[in-house]
Amino acid sequence: MDSKLYNEIQESFTNYLTEKNLRKTEERYAILEGVCAFTGHFDIIMLHNKIEEARYYVSKSTVYNTLDVLLDAGIVVSYQINSQAVQYELKKYAETHSHLFCTKCGSTREIKNMHIKSCLDAMKTPGFTPDFYSLYIYGICRKCKNKIQKERKERKEGKTKQNK
Ligand SMILES: [Zn+2]
Numbered sequence: 001m002d003s004k005l006y007n008e009i010q011e012s013f014t015n016y017l018t019e020k021n022l023r024k025t026e027e028r029y030a031i032l033e034g035v036c037a038f039t040g041h042f043d044i045i046m047l048h049n050k051i052e053e054a055r056y057y058v059s060k061s062t063v064y065n066t067l068d069v070l071l072d073a074g075i076v077v078s079y080q081i082n083s084q085a086v087q088y089e090l091k092k093y094a095e096t097h098s099h100l101f102c103t104k105c106g107s108t109r110e111i112k113n114m115h116i117k118s119c120l121d122a123m124k125t126p127g128f129t130p131d132f133y134s135l136y137i138y139g140i141c142r143k144c145k146n147k148i149q150k151e152r153k154e155r156k157e158g159k160t161k162q163n164k
């Protein structure tokens, strides 16, 4: 992330904390720094590891709490991947791409499609002020598709062997 964008995000975080009368703790800024180190999606464990890599110790509950603050501040957005997993992403990045989501293994891939972006930007939403959007396309990734085909082939071969 370039320092201009980082400063911008840090400033809006500071403004939010001031506005809400929340303490500007060193921990919160260390977590923000960790968040900004990701160029794609991350989950709570990845974020916690990233912060520890920077030799800063924060408890998981502090990470959770700060993520809530960052969500509230509109700096981070979250995606409910399945009933257990939640992924996060900087809002600044969220609108730059769509997501391909594999329903078999849960992997996400990002694709850029300027056509979709311009369509959504031009879309009229009377009586509603859009803030951000994210598009998920659900399906099966190549890895899972290959696996399914392999399993199918093996089952077929197994059957012919049994018939002999
Ligand atoms: Zn994304």
Ligand SMILES: [Zn+2]
Pocket (backbone or CB within 6 Å): 102, 103, 104, 105, 106, 107, 140, 141, 142, 143, 144, 145
């Ligand atoms: Zn998959």
